[in-house]
Amino acid sequence: MDELIINSELHQYKIMIGNRIRYDINTLLPKTYSTILVITDDKVAEKYLSEVMSNLQAENIFTSIIPAGEQSKSFALFEKLHTEALTYGLDRESLIIALGGGVVGDLAGFVAATYMRGIDYIQMPTTILAHDSSVGGKVAINHQLGKNLIGSFYPPKAVLYDIDTLSTLPxxxxxxxxxxxxxxxxxxxxxxxxxxxxxxxxxxxxxxxxxxxxxxxxxxxxxxxxxxxxxxxxxxxxxxxxxxxxxxxxxxxxxxxxxxxxxxxxxxxxxxxxxxxxxxxxxxxxxxxxxxxxxxxxxxxxxxxxxxxxxxxxxxxxxxxxxxxxxxxxxxxxxxxxxxxxxxxxxxxxxxxxxxx
CATH class of the missing domain: 1.20.1090.10 (Dehydroquinate synthase-like - alpha domain)
Known part of the structure; x- marks a missing residue:
C-alpha cells in the first residue's frame, strides 16, 4: 500500500492507495467515533456499500444514498443530508464517510464542513476522477449559475483509495x-x-x-x-x-x-x-x-x-x-x-x- 501525508492548516492526514482497502477500513480510521454516516450514490451502493458496512465497527452506523450524477450537488440534497444527519443523531464526535466519486466526495465533504460547524470526514474514492477531487479539501455544491460556487476548504481526516473499485468503472x-x-x-x-x-x-x-x-x-x-x-x-x-x-x-x-x-x-x-x-x-x-x-x-x-x-x-x-x-x-x-x-x-x-x- 502506498502512503502519502498531506500537511494542511487544520491537520495532517494520510492518503492510502492500494488494493482491498475497503476490507481494512475499520483499522484505518483515525479514532473511535460515536456515530458513522456513510454517504454514497445508488450505483456505488450496489457494488461496494455492503462490503464497507460489514467491515465497520461502531455503535451506530447509518447510510444515506443519493442519485448518481452531477445533479446531486444541489442545495436540495445538501439540506436533505443535513436533515438525515440530525435524524440519525450525529454529534461532534461523529464521522461522515464519502464513498464514491467526485460528486459524493464534494457533497458529503461540504455537509461535514457545515454540520455543527464541522465534523470529521473520510474520502473513499471509487473513480479515477476522484483521485483529484478527494485530495486537497475543496468541497462544494453547484449553483444554477455555475459549478462549485458554494463551498469551503475543509480537509478530510484521511483518503482511503481502494484501486480495486476502479475495475467496474464505465x-x-x-x-x-x-x-x-x-x-x-x-x-x-x-x-x-x-x-x-x-x-x-x-x-x-x-x-x-x-x-x-x-x-x-x-x-x-x-x-x-x-x-x-x-x-x-x-x-x-x-x-x-x-x-x-x-x-x-x-x-x-x-x-x-x-x-x-x-x-x-x-x-x-x-x-x-x-x-x-x-x-x-x-x-x-x-x-x-x-x-x-x-x-x-x-x-x-x-x-x-x-x-x-x-x-x-x-x-x-x-x-x-x-x-x-x-x-x-x-x-x-x-x-x-x-x-x-x-x-x-x-x-x-x-x-x-x-x-x-
Missing amino acids: RSQVRSGYAELIKEGLIADEELFQSILSSDLMSLSQDQLHNHIRSGIKIKAAIVEADEKEKGMRKYLNLGHTLGHALETTLGYGVLTHGEAIGIGLLFSMYVSESVYTIKLPYEPLYRWLLNNNYPLFLEQLHVNDLITLMKTDKKTLNHHIQMVLLKNVGEPVIKEISDEDMSSYLKQFLRKLVIA
Whole structure:
C-alpha cells in the first residue's frame, strides 16, 4: 500500500492507495467515533456499500444514498443530508464517510464542513476522477449559475483509495478521470503526460493505472501543501476548467462528464496559449489521443456570448475579467487575463477548428 501525508492548516492526514482497502477500513480510521454516516450514490451502493458496512465497527452506523450524477450537488440534497444527519443523531464526535466519486466526495465533504460547524470526514474514492477531487479539501455544491460556487476548504481526516473499485468503472468515467491526470501532467510532469498519450484507455494494465494515479496524486498533494487556500499556484490546477465548467453548465450537468468537458477545456487552453505566446504546444497529439479514446469533441449549438458569461462566474475571475490558466510550455503554467473581445475571438476560432478537424 502506498502512503502519502498531506500537511494542511487544520491537520495532517494520510492518503492510502492500494488494493482491498475497503476490507481494512475499520483499522484505518483515525479514532473511535460515536456515530458513522456513510454517504454514497445508488450505483456505488450496489457494488461496494455492503462490503464497507460489514467491515465497520461502531455503535451506530447509518447510510444515506443519493442519485448518481452531477445533479446531486444541489442545495436540495445538501439540506436533505443535513436533515438525515440530525435524524440519525450525529454529534461532534461523529464521522461522515464519502464513498464514491467526485460528486459524493464534494457533497458529503461540504455537509461535514457545515454540520455543527464541522465534523470529521473520510474520502473513499471509487473513480479515477476522484483521485483529484478527494485530495486537497475543496468541497462544494453547484449553483444554477455555475459549478462549485458554494463551498469551503475543509480537509478530510484521511483518503482511503481502494484501486480495486476502479475495475467496474464505465468507459465514460475512465475518460473523465484521465482528463484530470492529463491536466496534472501538463502543469507539472511531462513524463506523466507522455506516458498517458502512449496509453490506450481500452487496454490499461493495473500497473499503468496505479502508476498514473499515484503520479497524479503526488502532483496534487505537492501543490495543495504549498498553497492550500488557492492564493497562488493551486490555481494552476484549474487548467482547462474555465471553459470546461462553462460547458458543463450551459449543456446541463451530466450531458458531458466532468472530465469530458475538461478534455475540451485543455485543448482550448493550449489553443489560447499558442496564440498568446506564439509557441507550439502538443495540441495535435492531445487532440488525436482524445479522439482515439472516444472523447466527445464535436459540440453543436454553443453560443459564444453565453459561454463568456459563464466563464466570468469562474472563481479565478477578478473585477469581471476572465483569468485563465495557460501554458508557456508543458510544466510551465501561468495565469493570464483575457479580455472579452479576445475571448470571443479565441472561442469562435477554436470551435471552428474542432469542427474542421
